Amino acid sequence: MRFAQLSDWLSPILVKELRQGRRSRALILLAVLTLLASGMITLYAIGKDSGTDAFIALYFCLSIVGFLIVPLTAHRSFVREQEDGSWQVLQLTGLGPRRILAGKLASSLAQVAILSVAVSPFLILSHFLTGYGLLNIALLCAAGALMTGALTPAALFAATLPTTRAQRGVLQILVLVGLICGLSACVSFAMEVGRRGVDTYNLVASLWGVVSVGFVLFEAAAARISLPTENYAWRPRLALIVLLIGVTALGVWAHVRVWGFGVPGPIFPDFVDYSARNFHLLTVLIISAGALAMATEADRAGPPGHRRFSLFAPGALAGFRLTVLLLVASTAFWGAVAEPHWLPGMVVVASYPILYLAAALWVCRGLRPRALVAPDATRFVLGSWALLGAFVPWLLGKGFSAHGAAEEFPLALISPAVGYAFFDHPLPRGLYGPWVIGALAVLAGVATDRLLARRRADRA
């Protein structure tokens, strides 16, 4: 089959963007620079005979492209297309929002794949320089591809949020910060693999979490760019329900099976010890992504029969209650199944989303500044608040603590990443800390519930 015939079956967006990429100076320059850097790293490694460092450096180069430049470029082009109305005209052709996004995603993955293929000889060479095992290299590259596949929908989702020029400017900075966080997490993970080998179970759980969040944000972005005459509201909800049922069913099945046999499985010997904690973590991650994205579909006029279900619309209460209820249910269920020493960490994990959500709702619904009343603005506050809250306290903690351990700086515990890493430990740390955070979350939840109920009554 000739390429022209084959291309009939490809996404039109993918074909268009590949054609554009052929002429894009920026992309050609990026490829040349990546290859040049890879060549220099390999030459340096050959001189030093250090394949491990060479692989990390090569992986870092690829990560800059795959986790930073490609998603950021997708974000920027999507913002521009939103401004000039390209999406809407495109949807009149019958190309639905999901196919538009899938095309964008495929185009991002294709760009990374092309660069990865170009760099692959250097990656393989790093193995022969006493570096990583070939299987680990393949596993990390596959994980990297999945990560790009999750970061790109997140960046595209972010592109659907801003409605004003100022918001677009702020959001680009936030997206950049978020992508840098993703990049550093992935490179740290690759280094960890070099030091300790692959922890398959945690790798699978992490990738599952990342892909789940990417999927929810993908559906939410599709709902946001859909035309008002379409009802896409149900898709993010369905995605959320499928993911929650999926993770719960798999967790229950695995536990019943493992306990049924009476011994830990041969593949994951520590399965029983921390699997419930991991399933809870996945559930909280999916609920949090859903909470951030859920309002996306619902805050605008829709076709007849379109039911609004929003977390952020003024007067909305059901969304908040449902989110809190799901978090509490997950903590109760998985907490009952888990080994008791994981419970404090599990309470903390569920408490942070409630605290962050409550803080955003109190700013936008309690103080009611005019600029933040709109649902989009509220979501914007929550997203920015969550991103900065995760990153800045951790950075401050690193800077102010004596030994470079972020959790030694008490304020750093504002960051869910620091808090979770600190309290999620089989040995008890900070005995009352988790319960204080849990109690704060309960208080914040109740207070926010009352506030939203008052607002709903005001509107009625």
Add this chain to the structure above:
Amino acid sequence: MRGLSRSFDALRALDDVSFDLEAGVIMGFVGPNGAGKTTTMRILATLDTPSAGTVKVDGHSVLERPDAVRPLIGYMPDRQGAYDDTSVWEYLDFFARAYGLRGQTRRQRVEEVMEFTGLTPLRSKLFSSLSKGMQQRASLARTLLHDPRLLILDEPADGLDPRARIELREMLRALAAQGKAILVSSHILSELSEICDACAIIEQGKLLAVGPVDEVANRAAGHAAAELQIRFVSGDRDAALVEHAVRLLSAQPVVAEVTADGGGAGVRARLVRPPPGTSAVSADSDSARLLQVLVGAGLPVCTFHYRRADLEDAFMSVTKGRIQ
């Protein structure tokens, strides 16, 4: 379109707008900025939902069956979008793929629309490097790819030079001759009166007039629908000539009012509004008869200008220049 209304919070952008558009008819959609033209067109193109009312294209409701309506319409917005590093052929090929055209059918259709819009020589040029006029052509070509029955063109002549406007007009005429219904908005009223068979005038979301262009113009321009400007060879008898001409013309049943054209040997006559349905030929006969009367009376007519009320008169007459 029946009883179409659209509100944005307190702002009523459209208020009970109703009109029909038949196949093969070019309808001009006229109104000041912010009148509701784009909102109407967006609803018709299934890009927005009305607060009330129904819109049907070929029997399909845009609200209930947008998926059935979309293949029937070609929408050209006032902004073309950015397509960097994309040639004209690639731009059209991309949209043809999006419309689901495959293989030879797609390639053939792209060639056809390029041929029709005169873009064939520019096929390899980058879209972003084209002039505004050529981008508009490419955009029009894009709307034709799936052979729609209704074209919705939002300010297609905006920013075009005179030549490009004339060419656009000819293309639209050709498309109407193919049986396509065309709704076109523009600020250039003279353009619309030459190109359109029908027009709709909208202001502050309210439809003020709708119908065939001549009819709307006549109806809207008031009691006297057309005007005559006559000048005589100037000399010492100017006052007497004018007085004689006024007397002669006033006696004619088709003349409503005659006045001396101040400062020279000339008169200005307003004609009686023709009854609805009067053809242009009949109006021309009236003016020819008046000329015959003047010349027959020995008056030295050197210019005789017959000006029918046009879209501009209609527009100025029915709109108040209010904005919202």
